[in-house]
Amino acid sequence: MTDSNRPPDATQVGRPFDRSRDALILEVTLDLLAERAYDRVTLDDVAARTGKAKTTLYRRWATKDDLVLAAIHSIGLPPEIEQLPDLGSLRSDLLAVVDSPWLGGPDRRLALFSGLTSAARASERIAGAVRAEVTEPYGEIYRRLLTRAIDRGEISAEMAARVPIVADVIPAMSTHYLTAADRPAQRDFFVAVIDDVVLAALQVGRG
Amino acid sequence: MTDSNRPPDATQVGRPFDRSRDALILEVTLDLLAERAYDRVTLDDVAARTGKAKTTLYRRWATKDDLVLAAIHSIGLPPEIEQLPDLGSLRSDLLAVVDSPWLGGPDRRLALFSGLTSAARASERIAGAVRAEVTEPYGEIYRRLLTRAIDRGEISAEMAARVPIVADVIPAMSTHYLTAADRPAQRDFFVAVIDDVVLAALQVGRG
Numbered sequence: 001m002t003d004s005n006r007p008p009d010a011t012q013v014g015r016p017f018d019r020s021r022d023a024l025i026l027e028v029t030l031d032l033l034a035e036r037a038y039d040r041v042t043l044d045d046v047a048a049r050t051g052k053a054k055t056t057l058y059r060r061w062a063t064k065d066d067l068v069l070a071a072i073h074s075i076g077l078p079p080e081i082e083q084l085p086d087l088g089s090l091r092s093d094l095l096a097v098v099d100s101p102w103l104g105g106p107d108r109r110l111a112l113f114s115g116l117t118s119a120a121r122a123s124e125r126i127a128g129a130v131r132a133e134v135t136e137p138y139g140e141i142y143r144r145l146l147t148r149a150i151d152r153g154e155i156s157a158e159m160a161a162r163v164p165i166v167a168d169v170i171p172a173m174s175t176h177y178l179t180a181a182d183r184p185a186q187r188d189f190f191v192a193v194i195d196d197v198v199l200a201a202l203q204v205g206r207g
Numbered sequence: 208m209t210d211s212n213r214p215p216d217a218t219q220v221g222r223p224f225d226r227s228r229d230a231l232i233l234e235v236t237l238d239l240l241a242e243r244a245y246d247r248v249t250l251d252d253v254a255a256r257t258g259k260a261k262t263t264l265y266r267r268w269a270t271k272d273d274l275v276l277a278a279i280h281s282i283g284l285p286p287e288i289e290q291l292p293d294l295g296s297l298r299s300d301l302l303a304v305v306d307s308p309w310l311g312g313p314d315r316r317l318a319l320f321s322g323l324t325s326a327a328r329a330s331e332r333i334a335g336a337v338r339a340e341v342t343e344p345y346g347e348i349y350r351r352l353l354t355r356a357i358d359r360g361e362i363s364a365e366m367a368a369r370v371p372i373v374a375d376v377i378p379a380m381s382t383h384y385l386t387a388a389d390r391p392a393q394r395d396f397f398v399a400v401i402d403d404v405v406l407a408a409l410q411v412g413r414g
Contacts, residue, residue: 039331121328124246131387162403169376169404172383176375179382180338196369197376201407 022070025050025057029071033115034108038122041115043067065123072116072129078102080141090149090204091194094170097141098190106187117178135171143167146202159202166201169193229277232257232264236278240322241315245329248322250274272330279323279336284344285309291348297356297411298401301377304348305397313394321392324385342378350374353409366409373408376400 028049032041043064047054061067078100085096103109116134120127146163149155155163173193177185199205235256239248250271254261268274285307292303310316323341327334353370356362362370380400384392406412 121331121334124328127328127386135387162399162407165380165399165403168380168383172379173372173375175383175386176379179334180342192369192372196372197404197408200369200410201404203407 026071026074029067030112034111038119065125068119068126069129072133077137081137084144090154093145094194110185114178138171139168142170155202155204166198169197233278233281236274237319241318245326272332275326275333276336279340287348288344291351297361298406300352301401317392321385345378346375349377362409362411373405376404
């Protein structure tokens with residue numbers, strides 16, 4: 001703590017910020033967003049938990065929004081967008097997305113998305129980043145899974161026209177739940193959306 | 208204009224603000240929200256279009272948020288919550304909600320909801336008001352319509368357990384669309400949600 005509170009000396013001035021330290025700071029920021037709403041996450045919290053001085057954080061990220069945007073960028077896209085689950089049935093594949101180990105698994109990931117939803121409400125820039133890096137990629141993953149299920153004959157080809165709108169139901173219900181309830185959705189909720197809305201609307205598993 | 212710019216005199220001090228004038232101001236506020244995003248609606252716009260002085264507006268509503276909250280309260284709840292449409296089929300009743308003349312009919316109403324969504328992103332208090340006075344009442348209307356359709360036998364009783372989650376699909380998709388697209392959803396979108404998701408998931412019209 002005392003060390004990181006030291007004012008910059010001659011050797012530090014102009015030296016690029018050590019980016020290898022960013023990973024810890026961004027991870028702590030994500031942890032805090034998974035624990036509480038955006039308005040109760042402060043730079044002081046991040047400083048305290050990382051042992052960095054606030055001035056150090058501010059040299060790297062001018063505002064809390066900038067820090068949170070960097071944290072969002074750091075998580076990358078859902079891995080399923082690179083590698084679609086392929087477990088033999090549409091339902092298993094959809095559940096594999098819900099149960100993905102990404103970002104620490106379902107509980108921590110849903111808690112983090114709850115924090116990101118509160119952050120998106122507070123900042124238009126963050127809202128744009130959450131749309132581009134979370135909501136839209138998930139829509140894309142569900143669209144591809146449903147399209148593949150048509151190709152495989154698991155969904156009737158007559159249903160093809162409704163795939164785009166049905167693919168948006170899971171991200172839409174997730175956002176709706178987070179906005180209405182202000183707490184993370186549980187796995188059961190997604191299972192019900194998959195079974196009672198998505199698969200039901202596409203008449204899967206009624207053959 | 209000159210009259211309304213006059214500073215308060217002795218007879219005005221302490222006199223209650225003339226609430227009959229509120230209706231015009233709130234209606235103009237709603238018109239502006241139907242035309243553009245919240246961050247581009249200013250008190251200057253409201254003053255210019257109503258012919259009131261900004262000081263007059265600020266005496267009544269301390270901030271833009273307060274004015275918009277008052278405008279949201281002024282619209283009341285969707286009339287369908289008092290009187291459910293009853294046109295003989297679930298599909299007709301759901302479409303009657305979409306085609307309701309409330310707030311000037313579908314085009315103006317959807318444009319207004321688009322403005323309210325942008326306002327909700329800018330203010331937690333407005334987000335709460337939109338949830339309580341728009342999103343949740345619509346969820347309630349759809350729940351009642353679906354429940355009534357079960358009572359009438361139009362939806363199989365086996366589907367009863369999924370009614371609550373399916374009832375939330377229309378408001379959820381509406382919010383999702385508004386958040387993603389930043390422009391009002393069109394009627395076609397709601398018709399597709401009703402036919403391809405809601406009625407499909409409840410197996411209506413397949414008998």
